[in-house]
Amino acid sequence: MATPVVTSTSTQPPTTAIMNTTVNPAQSKLFKPLMVGNMALKHRIVFPPLTRNRNDDDHVPLPLMVKYYADRASTPGTLIISEATSVSHLEEGQDNIPGFVSESQAAAWKDIIDAVHAKGSFYFQQIWGMGRASFPEFMAKKGLKYRSSSAVAMEGVDAIPKEMTEEEILDVIQSFVDTARRVIAAGGDGVEIHAAHGYLIDQFLSDAVNKRTDKWGGSIENRARLLLEVVKAVVNAIGAERVALRLSPFADFQGAVKSDIEGQYLYIIDELKKMDTPFAYLSLVEATGDPGALAFGSKPVNQGKTLDFILDAWNNRSPVIVAGGYRPDTAAWALDVHYRKWNTLVAFGRSFLANPDLVFRIQHGLELNKYNRPTFYLAKNEVGYNDYPYSKEYMAAKCNA
Structure with missing residues (x-):
């Protein structure tokens, strides 16, 4: 059985x-x-x-997702980033995750995007390929190829993925471009390219997974080629100001470890800085945000390491979102003290799931609802999704507005 999708962050600041x-x-x-x-x-x-499996069996967002996203956009001026969304039907590798490929998928996402905008907030679509993080039995049932950067099995999974051909790699790059265009056509403000947590692009970055000997593997430069080609192609298609990138330098989730973390990511940053126009933002996961340690009890890795080397190299070229189990107090401290030199924002995963009025609660010092982890991945279900209440104070303020 393959590891389920996890995109939420650690409970420890x-x-x-x-x-x-x-x-x-x-x-x-x-x-x-x-x-x-x-x-x-x-x-x-x-x-x-935050992947939450509320899409239907054809990977189309369900109507209940409109309320979910709109509620969390309830404070105007909020940045809403969608759950990871497949760039092709070949990458719809697990049950009830979304795609942005078919007309029905695009139409359903348009309803969500419109609902977020109606609240006066902004919307980016996170887009990905799953690679060997797909469920092999699920792929086999659909008659689709189970594949990755190399024929290296994921720990705990019996199936060995097929090494992708050059043609398949080029098709993936085009799929990112095509999906980005569909997002913009549906009214989205931009796309966030998912290159983290052991999914397809990260499988190319990792020297533990990528054993290729062609131009897509081997050296740090070659392993970064897919990421950089995807970013450049999407920027050319929709404009740099509509593109973002997510990285998880320290995570070993799904076995995508790197033997030279600083060398790998500093090379990526150096190459991204060569672009004429900086893209919208960089999204970085702290060492405490490794989903393996969070959800499955694996031993935390790289604890005590910071993202400072990336922020120093990036040097405020564009804003940076940091994620890693922040609470309101630790997030405020991070922006005002630790990251004071840089233009940073903070992502709140599970707290935002459990508090549709999170921004209002933090601003007014209100107690937060507690999230309920067993309900995180209840497929096609309102429970643990749309049943977290607004605060009484928010509702009163709304009535008096």
Whole structure:
């Protein structure tokens, strides 16, 4: 059985041990506006990608998802990023995850995008390929090829993926381009390219997975080729200000480890900086955000390491979203103290899931609803999805507006 999709972040704040300063979230940089691409965000609390399996069996978003996304866009000026969305039917590798390929899929996502915009907020679509993170038995049932950068099995999975051909790699790049265009045509503000957590692009980055000897593998430069080609192609198609990129330098989720983390990611950053126009934002996962340790109890890796080397190299070329189990107090401290030199935002995953009015609650110092982990992946179900209440204070403020 393949590992289920996980995109949420760790429960432990990344820097608690060295926090010496108390920062009031409501008075912190969390509530300072920031331009991100073409978007004038009114605060820096971001709703990040969270796979929750509420799509139908044809990978089409269900109507209940319109309410879910619109509710979390309820504070105007919020950046909403969709759950990871497949760029082709070949990458719809698990039950009830979404695609943005067919007309019915695109139409359903358009309803969601329109609902977010109606709240005065902004919308990016996270797009991905799954590669060997697909369920092999699911792929076999659909008559689709189970594939990856190389013929290297994932731990705990019996099936060995087929090494992708050059033609298939070029087709994947085109699929990212085509999907990005569909997102913009549906009204989306942009796309976030998923190159993290052991999914397809990350499988090419990892020297533990990518054993190729052609131009798509081997050296740091070759292993980064797919990521860079996808970014360049999507930028050329829809414009840099509509493109973002997610990376997880420290995670070993799904076995996508790198033997030289700094060398791999500094090369990527250097290449991205050569682009004429900076893209909208970079999304980075802290060492505490490894989904393997979070959801499946694997031993945490790279604890104590920071993203500073990437932010230093990126040097405010565009804003950076950081994720890693932040609470309101630790997020305020991170922006005002740890990341004070840089234009940063903070992603709140499970807290935003459980609190549709999260931005309002943080701004007013209100207690947060507790999330219920067993309901995270209840396919096609309202439970643990649309049943988390707004605060009484938010409802009163809304009535008086």
